[in-house]
Amino acid sequence: MGKMRGSGIVVLVSALLLVSGAALAQNLMVQCPGDTDGDMIPDLPGYENVVCKHVTAGDGYAVMPDGKLMYTFGFSEVPAGTTEPRVFAERQLKAEFTGPHIVLREGDELYLNLTNVGMVARPDLFDAHSVHWHGIPNQGSIFDGLPESAPTVVIGATFPYYYSTAGRPGTYFYHCHVEVSEHMQMGMVGALDVLPAQDGTPIGGFTKFAYNDGDGSTGYDVSKTLILAGFDSNFHDKHIRVQPLPFADMLDDYHTINGRGYPDTINPNPLGSVPENNNHFSQKHDSVITVNQNQRLLLRIANISTTHLFTVRVLGIPMKVVGLDAKLLRNGATDLYFDTDSVTVSGGQAADVLLDTTNVAPGTYFFYTTNVGELINGGEERGGMMTEIVVCPPGGCA
């Protein structure tokens, strides 16, 4: 794509700019090369690999399975067509936990525009925000989101992050890196998967793969991304009460997959809509997994907890780990895949796990942390970090 940019002048697109001229809206300058009509989808030839997103960072609320209201910070995606003057009015208090799930194809160039919409429920704060693409190989400081070494964006402004994905398939995630212990604990995390270039090519009976394996050994039929994270309710309560933050005492007591504790994990509907967040669905991501017998299931498991390492297991279906930290487990020509019944994922790690359901009897199987003390939603037992995998008969469930 680089050559197509020619003069190096990025096509700056905003509906407002096109209508009113460049003098206005300096702060919310969303950048999407090749897009001529403001829908964040490039139209010009040569920009086929460009993917544009507009994400906001701010505050909001999530609801735990026991009804506990949790004050959060988080990301939220701006719907295409939202004009820039409306971003503030429409996107405040819409923090989501977990944030928008970003899925790219290897070779995509991502222009991720981050607008800081401020913390409405904590107007005393003026924190900047950033996006750190966790684990991307060979990053430059400018797009690394690290507040020590890069610019981060103030309330009311937009920062354009650029990422090239060629040669970088795998399971990643993203999070804010500003005052990172606090902002991550508050919920500023999201899933980020890069599908390999090999996808679409039939190899070994599959057309979808975890990595460019060349032999179909990471092929799968169904995939699910599972973000392990948690909340320390004491930290969040003190936060909304404008108290000193308890970093030393931080210890999560609500453990979640994709932003929800069990049994909310198996609820297929969007959740987290309360008057406090103007009835925004702040918990959009379920962990419902349905697979037909004899199919292969890929679980992309990433841990973003600020306090816990987790070991996870699927009761009754063995695991094959084929990737770690967005790298195929292979050294030269030698596969380093390993068969296991559980896998340990620390904060900041990800594992790609294949589950083969050949001859697995149809039924419900549980994915859960074997740190069994964390199967809680605060004071409520039989919850926390758990979800269900439903294995249907070969033809599918009725």
Next chain:
Amino acid sequence: MISSPTRYRSILALVAAGLILVVAPGAFAAIQGVTGTSFNLVARQDRITLGDGDSMLMWGYANGAGRMQYPGPTLILQQGVPVTVKLTNQLPAAAGNVSIVFPGHQVTAVGGVSGVLTREAVVGDPEGVTYAFTPTEPGTYIYHSGTRMDLQVEMGLVGAIIVRSTTASTSGCPNLGAAFNNLAGGDPRCLETKYAYNHAGTGYHREFLFFQTDLDPKLHRLVEFGRFNRIDTTEGFATCWFLNGRNFPDTLAEAGVPWLPTQPYNCSPIMRPGETILVRMVTATRDPHPLHFHGNHVRVIARDGRMLSSGPGNGPDLSFENYTVIGNPGQTVDALFTWTGEGMGWDIYGHAPGDPEQPYEVLADHGTPFPVVLPARDDLVLGQFYSGSPFMGSQGSLPPGHPGLNAAGGFFFMWHSHTEKELSNNNIFPGGLITLLNVVPWTAELPVE
């Protein structure tokens, strides 16, 4: 949210660290430690300074007549060369006996008194214990007290051992292949390649120690106040986290600074594009710590001083790449890290197409324009290590009051615990288990290793 006094103090400390980076770049080199075949360690009580300004009572190992240090002196040994380590005990009487165990080595101990794991040195006994072993395998190891470990390791009686391989260093410049602007083999700027293990696949140019420890102030205060009957290590709950005995931002200060007399080691990795760093990671903590590497993956080549190899001569063929490495209590990991900027899709030097290439520049990106327009300066918070320019080796305009800690125009990457609560010093953020890698252009002056 940071309370302002804290923010102020942190910034002051960072400014201090940064001034050193600018004024005296000569101190990054290699791993500090003591070499030889006969070591004289003395267990003593002393104090360290935490990142939040607090002071903490410690027990630790001193090198001979020197002060106790945290962690203990890094013993740098040669593979196959026998060594002796004499330990004497000058701790207060209440501390009781003390000892050293050397995981990964076959040790004989003479003198002192019999203990559970090994022979122990009694307080005040000038003869102490002498441990002897021959390090048969190269790599990174830990040593620590083998006496009342739940308290004594927490108190600081722990250190690192590096065993150098018998493979001779080689000269010449890295050849990363046709995709890069490799330097000619004899270029004088290139460092020798050293070998962590006896195989070409373990070569590196610079090495840095990442000794991870943690601390529960409550236990140290009970020791200080002599309330030994109140000490219950089962209730230990760490609230301070260290790299090489220092909390961030002290990790970045120079080694041996006079204001940290009992914490002589820093942790301030630096490299040039195309070079390879050897990360020697030692963990001596109550809990596991996941060390996350910004900038690129590391390749894990060894654990506990044993190369990840399928058999003799095969090299690290069982090595793998991680973006986060778990440091388990008592374990060591060796990992290789390199950085070139490959695959980023823009020219990190901001070159025009006809400009000359930099060493190890990614040729495919040469002259490729920067992909975005950066927002106006007033829309941004500029980090203290931001040069004002997105390009390596360049400077841009910075507002008044910016400390300007990036004189070389380097790319700073944070290497830190991804159990993010550990980025604090006893309830004060930021701090703890953080350091910054600085990737500097080849035009910058760097010390010879």
